[in-house]
Amino acid sequence: MTLREIVTKLNATVYLGEERLDEEVTHAFASDLMSDVLTLKETPMLITGLCNVQTIRTCDMATLDIVVFVRNKKPTDDMIELAEDNDMVLVGTSYSMFKTCGLLFDAGVEPLY
């Protein structure tokens, strides 16, 4: 599934990385716990309700570069600036974590475990 299709399905807003929307996304991981994200060996798309600078820093360290913020969480300018330095894609949806995961799972995006 391409990022563009994901954005459409989630009725989402693209905050950063418009130029990468044709990339394919095969796997996703959903968590608000950054400690959990830091244990990943893989680099899936992250779906999270945690919207602060540490979300971006954690993704930087864990080499994750696509983030979907749920429940209308909007990244701040500081977050976008930091994410820009790391060539990330930041997307936001009004849908809940549960609905976001359900829609994407149903559309064929795979879990890690």
Next chain:
Amino acid sequence: MHQEYTVVEGDFVNAGTASSSVKKTLKQLGVNPQIIKRVVVALYEAEVNAIAHAYGGKVLVDIEADKINMVVADKGPGIPDIAQAMQEGYSTARPEVRDMGFGAGMGLPNMQKNVDKLNVTSEVGVGTTVEMEVMFN
């Protein structure tokens, strides 16, 4: 190559500054990306711990041709029982630490998983020192 960084108590906004800088340096040196990830994840966990639990401290990084040594030394309450702190799920984190997405008792165990050598020493009422080494090959 020697690098030093200061960690300030409660300064979550800057948590990861040292790790980010080390990541850039290792990339420039052409270190294997998988190794870089192990290094920076471990260092980041240690940085977050120092900010979350202590009253500030220092991060000392020494990069050699075949390995990196990292020392995160904080001034703080110390860890009374290191074996207990190394157990996955054990945490004494404050609510604001959890609000930042941490404090699940996964930091020290995750450091251990990512480094080749880990040494934690602590004195109650004085502080904690985490020493880590990762080989590049």
